[in-house]
């Protein structure tokens with residue numbers, strides 16, 4: 001099956017900043033993928049190349065097996081970008097109608113306005129909208145072509161908690177209809193809650209790719225906490241499955257790649273007690289993956 005998105009070896013530099021550095025990514029039809037990464041990781045630059053808005057220095061971007069511009073002209077892609085320009089003098093309805101007119105097989109404008117929560121604002125001029133309301137207009141413009149692929153660059157920036165919730169509810173409906181969704185975010189909760197798959201980008205490269213659970217497992221392992229007066233950190237570091245040892249007073253903290261092996265050894269070879277084993281969360285994974293960039 002032809003992938004919906006196929007990025008191969010994408011590279012882009014601005015001056016001496018390598019914004020995207022040999023990035024590969026394949027997305028299959030119907031996947032909901034989060035492009036997650038810290039500020040400056042290269043998410044927006046990747047999306048710009050994926051949409052044909054920026055030219056890669058090397059590598060290729062194909063949507064549905066064709067050049068991005070052709071896929072977009074065919075109405076197969078809807079995009080919500082961070083700072084998409086809106087014509088301030090048009091009303092909400094007019095701007096969505098204008099977007100619809102670009103595509104032969106577009107959706108009915110009233111339906112799209114309803115989906116984006118804009119029905120009550122349809123007659124208002126764009127200049128009079130709040131930032132969050134303008135974001136909803138961008139969302140409506142992304143939906144109106146009836147696209148198979150929706151690309152969203154930090155779609156909930158500037159939205160309050162309630163608006164964010166209703167945005168994701170609307171998106172969930174859209175993906176439920178089989179659309180492929182790619183969204184960039186630095187909100188872990190959004191990636192965890194909404195994406196089937198998280199692609200973690202750092203310094204222009206993919207450093208982890210999988211479900212939230214797989215990413216947690218890939219980077220985090222588990223932590224064992226125990227009370228062990230007079231602990232010998234060197235001996236603990238030598239236990240099977242242990243990566244790092246920290247001592248705080250009588251407490252020891254073992255970061256483990258194999259907590260089962262470490263726990264077995266800890267119990268049988270030391271008098272440790274009050275033992276707790278915890279799985280580290282996506283938050284820890286995010287920090288760990290981000291910190292590696294600094295090394």
Ligand SMILES: Nc1ncnc2c1ncn2[C@@H]1O[C@H](COP(=O)(O)OP(=O)(O)OP(=O)(O)O)[C@@H](O)[C@H]1O
Pocket residue numbers: 014017018019020037038039040041042043044045046186
């Ligand atoms: N037009 C540009 N000119 C110069 N440098 C740029 C330009 N666009 C991006 N960069 C640089 O490229 C790197 C990647 O930026 P990009 O906007 O793609 O990251 P991002 O992951 O989307 O970040 P954020 O989460 O902050 O939006 C950054 O170091 C940024 O400063």
